[in-house]
Amino acid sequence: MAMFEYYLIFLIPLCIIILIFFKFENRRKGSTPTNWPVVGMLPGLVGNAHRIHDYITEILRENGATFVFKGPLFTNMDMVFTCDPININHIFNKRFSNYPKGPEFQKIFEIMGDGIFRSDFEMWELQRRLTLSIVNQVGFYTSVEKTTWGTVRTELVPVLDHFLQRGIEMEMQDILERFAFDNICHLLFNHNPCSLSTDFPHVRCEKALGDALEPLLHRHIWPESIWRLQNWLNIGNEKKLTEASKAFDDFLHRCITSMEDKDQTTNDVNIFGIFKKAYEENSNKIRFAGDLRLFLRDGFLGLLIAGRDSLSTTLIWFFWLLSENPSAETKILEEIENVLSLSLHDDLRFFDVEECKKLVYLHACFYETLRLYPAVPLELKSSILPDTLPNNIEVKKNTKIVLSFYSTGRMESVWGKDALEFKPERWISDRGVLRNEPSFKFPAFNVGPRSCPGKEMALVEMKIVVVAIMHRYRVRVVEGHRVSPSDSVFLKTKHGLKVRLLSRKDA
Numbered sequence: 001m002a003m004f005e006y007y008l009i010f011l012i013p014l015c016i017i018i019l020i021f022f023k024f025e026n027r028r029k030g031s032t033p034t035n036w037p038v039v040g041m042l043p044g045l046v047g048n049a050h051r052i053h054d055y056i057t058e059i060l061r062e063n064g065a066t067f068v069f070k071g072p073l074f075t076n077m078d079m080v081f082t083c084d085p086i087n088i089n090h091i092f093n094k095r096f097s098n099y100p101k102g103p104e105f106q107k108i109f110e111i112m113g114d115g116i117f118r119s120d121f122e123m124w125e126l127q128r129r130l131t132l133s134i135v136n137q138v139g140f141y142t143s144v145e146k147t148t149w150g151t152v153r154t155e156l157v158p159v160l161d162h163f164l165q166r167g168i169e170m171e172m173q174d175i176l177e178r179f180a181f182d183n184i185c186h187l188l189f190n191h192n193p194c195s196l197s198t199d200f201p202h203v204r205c206e207k208a209l210g211d212a213l214e215p216l217l218h219r220h221i222w223p224e225s226i227w228r229l230q231n232w233l234n235i236g237n238e239k240k241l242t243e244a245s246k247a248f249d250d251f252l253h254r255c256i257t258s259m260e261d262k263d264q265t266t267n268d269v270n271i272f273g274i275f276k277k278a279y280e281e282n283s284n285k286i287r288f289a290g291d292l293r294l295f296l297r298d299g300f301l302g303l304l305i306a307g308r309d310s311l312s313t314t315l316i317w318f319f320w321l322l323s324e325n326p327s328a329e330t331k332i333l334e335e336i337e338n339v340l341s342l343s344l345h346d347d348l349r350f351f352d353v354e355e356c357k358k359l360v361y362l363h364a365c366f367y368e369t370l371r372l373y374p375a376v377p378l379e380l381k382s383s384i385l386p387d388t389l390p391n392n393i394e395v396k397k398n399t400k401i402v403l404s405f406y407s408t409g410r411m412e413s414v415w416g417k418d419a420l421e422f423k424p425e426r427w428i429s430d431r432g433v434l435r436n437e438p439s440f441k442f443p444a445f446n447v448g449p450r451s452c453p454g455k456e457m458a459l460v461e462m463k464i465v466v467v468a469i470m471h472r473y474r475v476r477v478v479e480g481h482r483v484s485p486s487d488s489v490f491l492k493t494k495h496g497l498k499v500r501l502l503s504r505k506d507a
């Protein structure tokens with residue numbers, strides 16, 4: 001049967017049935033979806049795609065933190081959803097080798113090539129060693145510090161001053177994304193694409209990174225055959241993904257060419273050189289053999305996405321939570337004054353990584369933000385061999401497991417009765433130092449061997465940005481602006497964050 005006929009006969013009726021069942025689904029109490037004949041539980045999932053993270057959390061709450069989802073017939077969409085720390089520990093630590101990201105993840109994220117985020121086994125080990133050798137290099141944090149201060153001074157402050165002087169609203173999520181993109185490009189390629197300036201230039205790759213996030217989440221929700229059809233017809237979300245992929249290729253191609261032409265020894269940290277050396281040492285083992293440029297493209301793309309999106313996402317929720325919790329804002333200002341000896345009347349001064357470490361309350365605010373709004377809200381894993389999860393759920397070979405980190409942070413069974421409240425104090429011990437929580441209870445930076453190698457770097461960058469902003473401006477969310485999580489693989493805010501700035505000195 002021709003592909004088109006196949007879709008006409010099977011998929012269009014399937015979509016219609018899903019929509020009909022969804023109408024019934026909506027009239028029921030509770031969130032746990034009904035397992036309908038033929039279409040399984042898909043109507044519930046599709047009908048709640050616009051609020052997917054809260055929907056999954058409600059289901060997990062109703063079902064003791066683990067839930068078996070039944071997909072439509074013949075779609076291979078059965079999945080186990082869990083947010084239970086005991087399962088997270090089992091899957092990410094104890095039985096790590098049985099739970100790679102797996103083939104489903106690889107299909108969904110094919111746009112990312114064979115970089116660290118998408119790879120498993122040997123390729124992941126190589127990319128992981130490579131990334132660690134970058135972040136562990138002497139001078140790496142000095143370089144992060146220098147680059148971040150540079151982008152703050154030359155881009156962020158002039159743009160924020162522009163809005164302050166005019167007293168007009170600004171969309172802060174867009175500004176922080178552009179900031180984070182320029183900053184990570186500068187660090188990786190020694191090239192600043194200047195996407196953040198008062199005329200908000202259209203930088204294709206920067207925009208494409210944003211455009212790719214929502215379609216990638218939709219690939220988790222819809223059966224593969226449906227998004228493959230969209231892809232084949234080049235319409236809707238899939239069209240956005242194809243265009244994004246082209247934009248990444250063009251941008252990275254230009255960056256790589258310019259790095260080849262430059263004398264990289266002038267950089268503080270020669271990231272390009274580290275990638276090239278890793279390729280030369282391993283090219284006989286890996287499937288990139290003969291294609292250094294592809295190796296570089298995939299490797300850099302992962303770092304670009306991590307550097308832009310996880311950082312800007314965390315910062316945007318931080319500023320929103322602060323606007324809802326003025327006492328936390330006061331305490332951060334006190335900490336800036338006492339620990340950095342930086343009063344509101346002083347000019348902002350450079351501070352380094354060591355001083356960053358002393359900002360304990362601010363650190364606690366970041367953790368609390370990430371507990372409630374983890375930048376990466378979902379993880380997907382797949383079992384190689386059958387297994388039994390610690391809470392007795394049977395896992396067959398090749399079972400897809402969706403881990404909702406968003407839900408873990410919101411479970412009373414994990415964080416107590418005040419789980420939904422923003423309380424940075426929960427992270428600070430009686431001795432005034434940061435309290436450590438096991439990562440399977442606080443998985444915002446992932447867990448076990450695949451935990452985030454950019455964590456320390458991100459914390460340094462975020463502290464510099466937040467102190468620079470809070471010392472100079474009061475950020476006020478525009479009245480009536482609604483904030484809720486978007487349906488994207490990074491937990492963006494759906495409509496950005498509309499704010500107005502006031503001068504801190506006039507406060």
Ligand code: HEM
Pocket residue numbers: 116117128131302303304306307310311314370374375376379443444445446449450451452453454455457458
């Ligand atoms: C607040 C900021 C950040 C958060 C919350 C965060 C969180 C995470 C999470 C949850 C993962 C696991 C993702 C997955 O496996 O699908 C991850 C992996 C990773 N992160 Fe971060 N990240 C942050 C910043 C950064 C930065 C700035 C970098 C460096 C550019 C970075 C580099 C990476 C890399 C390379 C991995 C892959 C690790 C592996 O698979 O072995 N991250 N991060």
